[in-house]
Amino acid sequence: MLRLLLSSKEFYPVRFFLASFLLSGLIILNVSAPGTAWAGDVTQAIVIEDAFGRKISVNMPVQGIVVLNSDVLEVLRSLRAQDLVKGVYSEIDKDGVFFQEFLDRPRVGSWKNANAELIADLNPSIVIAYENNPGTELEKQLSPFGIQVLRLNFYKLGTIAKEIRILSKIIGREQQGEIFAAWYGKKLDAIQKRFDYIKEKPLVYVESYSAFHTAGPGSGGHDMCVYAGGKNLADEFKVPYSEITSEWVISKQPDVIFKTIAWGNGFERKDRVFFNNVRNELAARPSWNLIPAVKKGRVHVLDSGIWTGPRAVIGVAHMAKCIYPQMFDGLDPEQIHKEYLEFFQKIPYQGVYISENLSGGAK
Amino acid sequence: MNTDCLTIKNQDMKNQYKALKYRSLVLLAAFFLIASVIAVIALCVGASSISVTDSILALIEDNGMARSIVWNLRLPRVIMALLIGIGLGTSGAVFQAVLRNPLASPFTLGIGSSAGFGAVIAIVFFNGLVNEYAVVIWAFIFTLLSSFLILGVSRYKGATAETMILTGIALMFLFSSLSSFLQYLGTKEEVHGIVFWFFGSLSKAGYREIVMSGIMILAPMPFVFRFAFDFNLMTAGDESAGALGVNVSGVRMLSIALASLMTSGAICFTGVIGFIGLVAPHIARMIFGSDNLFLIPASALIGGVLVLSADTLGRTVWLPHVIPIGIVTSFIGVPFFLYLLIKKTKEYW
Missing domain, CATH: 3.40.50.1980 (Nitrogenase molybdenum iron protein domain)
Incomplete structure (x- = not known):
C-alpha cells in the first residue's frame, strides 16, 4: 500500500498533502520547544531606552532575568523581584552573605564575560548587564534565542532613579519602583539642597x-x-x-x-x-x-x-x-x-x- | 720573518682592542653623563609649582615644601627608575648572551608573565589592591618559581639554549593564561587593579622599596660581570666555549638564576615594564659592539636612561595625569630602536 502510494503518479497530490502535513507538524513542534525565539506568551511589548541610549522593545511579561552584576541584583531585590532571577554572575560568592538568597541560582559566567550557552539554557526573557561589559557580542549570541540584553548601569547617581523606573516597568513592579526611586531622590535632594548657598x-x-x-x-x-x-x-x-x-x-x-x-x-x-x-x-x-x-x-x-x-x-x-x-x-x-x-x-x-x-x- | 709578521699582527690587534676599549669607556662615560643629566632634569620637573632653582637648592638645604617633595617624592622615583632600568637592561643582556638569541628577554622567558600571575593572585585573593606588599611577595615568589622551572627542565634535558627558550615560552603562555583565568574570576575593582599593575607604575616608589629592589638588582651584578668573558666565549657555540674551559651549563644556569633575580627585583615593585629587557641590550650592541665586558654595563646604563626618561615624560607631558610607564617606554624606545636598526649598516648580532 505504502509502496503504491510512493510510486504511482496518481497519488502525487496525496503525497504532497502528507508531506506538507508532516512539515507543518515539525515546525509547530520546533516553535513550541523551550529555548526558542518564539517561546512564551508575547502579549505586548514596551519600548525603553537603555544605558547605551538604544531604544529597545521589550516583550512583556518578562518571565525570567539573568543578572550579570551585583548592582542590578540589589535593585531587583529592592523591587521584590527575586523570583524572576533565573541565573546570576559567577562572582556572587564573594558577596555570599549579602546575597544569601541567590546563592542557589545557576551561575552564568563573569560580569564581563558571560557564557551565552548557559544563559540560553536558562531561557530567560532578558539579561541585564553593564553598559560596556560584557561586549556587544552577547547580544549577537543571544538574539537567535530571543533573549534580549538590556544595558543598565545602576552605578551612576544621575541616572540611577531613571534606571530603577525602567527596570520596574519591565518587570511589572512599577509601584515598588516608584517608591524606591522616590526614596532615592528624596535622600539625595535632602543633601543637595543644603549646598545652594x-x-x-x-x-x-x-x-x-x-x-x-x-x-x-x-x-x-x-x-x-x-x-x-x-x-x-x-x-x-x-x-x-x-x-x-x-x-x-x-x-x-x-x-x-x-x-x-x-x-x-x-x-x-x-x-x-x-x-x-x-x-x-x-x-x-x-x-x-x-x-x-x-x-x-x-x-x-x-x-x-x-x-x-x-x-x-x-x-x-x-x-x-x-x-x-x-x-x-x-x-x-x-x-x-x-x-x-x-x-x-x-x-x-x-x-x-x-x-x-x-x-x-x-x- | 713569519714570527715578525705575527708579532706585528698581534700588536695591531692589541692596539685595535685598546682603541675599542678606550672608545667603549668614553661611550660609557657619555651615557653615565646622559643618565645624570636626565636625573637632574627629572628632579627639577613635576606636578607642583616648585621652580628649578628651588628643586636644586632642595637637595642641599631645607627650603620647606620643595625639600620634602624633592627628597621624598622625586628622588626615590628617579633612583627607582634608574634601578629598574639597570636591572632590566642587564638581565636582558645576560639572557641574550647565554641563550645566544636576540629575542631572549625576561619576558620572552616567561618571567614577566609569572610575576604578573603572582600579582594577580595577590590582587584577587590577598587584598593586593590595598596591601601592596602582598603583590610584591607573590610576584617575587612566581618569578622565582618560573626560574626554577626553567632551570629544572634544563637540568633534566641538558642546559641547552633551545631547551631554556622553549621552556620559557611555554611558561609565558601558561602564566598568561592563568592570569587571564583569574581576571575572569575577578570583580570589576580587581580587574581594574590588575590592568593598572600590568601597565607598570613608579608611583609607589619609596626608600624602603629602593633598598629591597636595589639588593636584588645590584647584588648579582659582580657575578654577572665575572661571567662576561665566559659569555663572549659562549657566543662561538657551546662546544667551542667548552673546549676553551668554560663550564657552559653551569655558567648558563647560574646566569639565568641571577638575571631572574634582577628581573624580579625590577618588576615586583613596579609592575610590568616589558620592553626594556629586550631593547636596551640591542641598542647597546649597536653602539658598543658585542663584547660583553662593555655590553653588560652599557645595557644597564641604556636601560636606566630609557626607564628614567620614560617615567619623567610620563609624569610631566600630560599633567596632572601620569601616562603608565609601560606605555611610554614603548613610545620612546621603539622609534629609537628602529632608527638605530635602519641606520646600522653592518650586521650587529
Missing part, C-alpha cells in the same frame, strides 16, 4: 581602589564627590580613572581625602580596624603630612558596598557628613543605610562601612 566648596581628593588612581568626570566616584558637595581635584580631567602623582595631590592641598577599598565586604565587617589601617597608611605616605586633609585628620576610607552602586546614596551621605560635619550634624548616614537594608532589601542592618563612626553609635 555654599560658594566655595572644599577641595576633595578621591582615590579609587588602586593607589594614586583618582576618579575624574565620567566615573561614579566623581559623581559621588560632587553630590556630596565637594570640589573634586580631578574635576577637569578628561579620563575617568587616571593615575596621578603624589606630588600633584600635595601641590593641590586637598581639604578632605576619600579612599575606597574593595576587600572583603562591609556587610560582614565587625570593626573599623582594617579601614583605620588603610587610613593610617595613606596619611603616612611620604610628604603627605603637608596636606591639610592629613594635618586635620580628614582622611576617610569607604567600603565599596556604599561606593558607586545602588547604595551610593549612603556613601554620599557619609561623604557629605565628612566634608561638612557641622552642616550635617543631624544627618545619620547609618540610619539611611538601616532604612535601605531593612525596608527595601528586607535584610537586617549590619556591618561597618567607613573608617569613622559618624553616627555616634557603639561601633
Whole structure:
C-alpha cells in the first residue's frame, strides 16, 4: 500500500498533502520547544531606552532575568523581584552573605564575560548587564534565542532613579519602583539642597581602589564627590580613572581625602580596624603630612558596598557628613543605610562601612 | 720573518682592542653623563609649582615644601627608575648572551608573565589592591618559581639554549593564561587593579622599596660581570666555549638564576615594564659592539636612561595625569630602536 502510494503518479497530490502535513507538524513542534525565539506568551511589548541610549522593545511579561552584576541584583531585590532571577554572575560568592538568597541560582559566567550557552539554557526573557561589559557580542549570541540584553548601569547617581523606573516597568513592579526611586531622590535632594548657598566648596581628593588612581568626570566616584558637595581635584580631567602623582595631590592641598577599598565586604565587617589601617597608611605616605586633609585628620576610607552602586546614596551621605560635619550634624548616614537594608532589601542592618563612626553609635 | 709578521699582527690587534676599549669607556662615560643629566632634569620637573632653582637648592638645604617633595617624592622615583632600568637592561643582556638569541628577554622567558600571575593572585585573593606588599611577595615568589622551572627542565634535558627558550615560552603562555583565568574570576575593582599593575607604575616608589629592589638588582651584578668573558666565549657555540674551559651549563644556569633575580627585583615593585629587557641590550650592541665586558654595563646604563626618561615624560607631558610607564617606554624606545636598526649598516648580532 505504502509502496503504491510512493510510486504511482496518481497519488502525487496525496503525497504532497502528507508531506506538507508532516512539515507543518515539525515546525509547530520546533516553535513550541523551550529555548526558542518564539517561546512564551508575547502579549505586548514596551519600548525603553537603555544605558547605551538604544531604544529597545521589550516583550512583556518578562518571565525570567539573568543578572550579570551585583548592582542590578540589589535593585531587583529592592523591587521584590527575586523570583524572576533565573541565573546570576559567577562572582556572587564573594558577596555570599549579602546575597544569601541567590546563592542557589545557576551561575552564568563573569560580569564581563558571560557564557551565552548557559544563559540560553536558562531561557530567560532578558539579561541585564553593564553598559560596556560584557561586549556587544552577547547580544549577537543571544538574539537567535530571543533573549534580549538590556544595558543598565545602576552605578551612576544621575541616572540611577531613571534606571530603577525602567527596570520596574519591565518587570511589572512599577509601584515598588516608584517608591524606591522616590526614596532615592528624596535622600539625595535632602543633601543637595543644603549646598545652594555654599560658594566655595572644599577641595576633595578621591582615590579609587588602586593607589594614586583618582576618579575624574565620567566615573561614579566623581559623581559621588560632587553630590556630596565637594570640589573634586580631578574635576577637569578628561579620563575617568587616571593615575596621578603624589606630588600633584600635595601641590593641590586637598581639604578632605576619600579612599575606597574593595576587600572583603562591609556587610560582614565587625570593626573599623582594617579601614583605620588603610587610613593610617595613606596619611603616612611620604610628604603627605603637608596636606591639610592629613594635618586635620580628614582622611576617610569607604567600603565599596556604599561606593558607586545602588547604595551610593549612603556613601554620599557619609561623604557629605565628612566634608561638612557641622552642616550635617543631624544627618545619620547609618540610619539611611538601616532604612535601605531593612525596608527595601528586607535584610537586617549590619556591618561597618567607613573608617569613622559618624553616627555616634557603639561601633 | 713569519714570527715578525705575527708579532706585528698581534700588536695591531692589541692596539685595535685598546682603541675599542678606550672608545667603549668614553661611550660609557657619555651615557653615565646622559643618565645624570636626565636625573637632574627629572628632579627639577613635576606636578607642583616648585621652580628649578628651588628643586636644586632642595637637595642641599631645607627650603620647606620643595625639600620634602624633592627628597621624598622625586628622588626615590628617579633612583627607582634608574634601578629598574639597570636591572632590566642587564638581565636582558645576560639572557641574550647565554641563550645566544636576540629575542631572549625576561619576558620572552616567561618571567614577566609569572610575576604578573603572582600579582594577580595577590590582587584577587590577598587584598593586593590595598596591601601592596602582598603583590610584591607573590610576584617575587612566581618569578622565582618560573626560574626554577626553567632551570629544572634544563637540568633534566641538558642546559641547552633551545631547551631554556622553549621552556620559557611555554611558561609565558601558561602564566598568561592563568592570569587571564583569574581576571575572569575577578570583580570589576580587581580587574581594574590588575590592568593598572600590568601597565607598570613608579608611583609607589619609596626608600624602603629602593633598598629591597636595589639588593636584588645590584647584588648579582659582580657575578654577572665575572661571567662576561665566559659569555663572549659562549657566543662561538657551546662546544667551542667548552673546549676553551668554560663550564657552559653551569655558567648558563647560574646566569639565568641571577638575571631572574634582577628581573624580579625590577618588576615586583613596579609592575610590568616589558620592553626594556629586550631593547636596551640591542641598542647597546649597536653602539658598543658585542663584547660583553662593555655590553653588560652599557645595557644597564641604556636601560636606566630609557626607564628614567620614560617615567619623567610620563609624569610631566600630560599633567596632572601620569601616562603608565609601560606605555611610554614603548613610545620612546621603539622609534629609537628602529632608527638605530635602519641606520646600522653592518650586521650587529
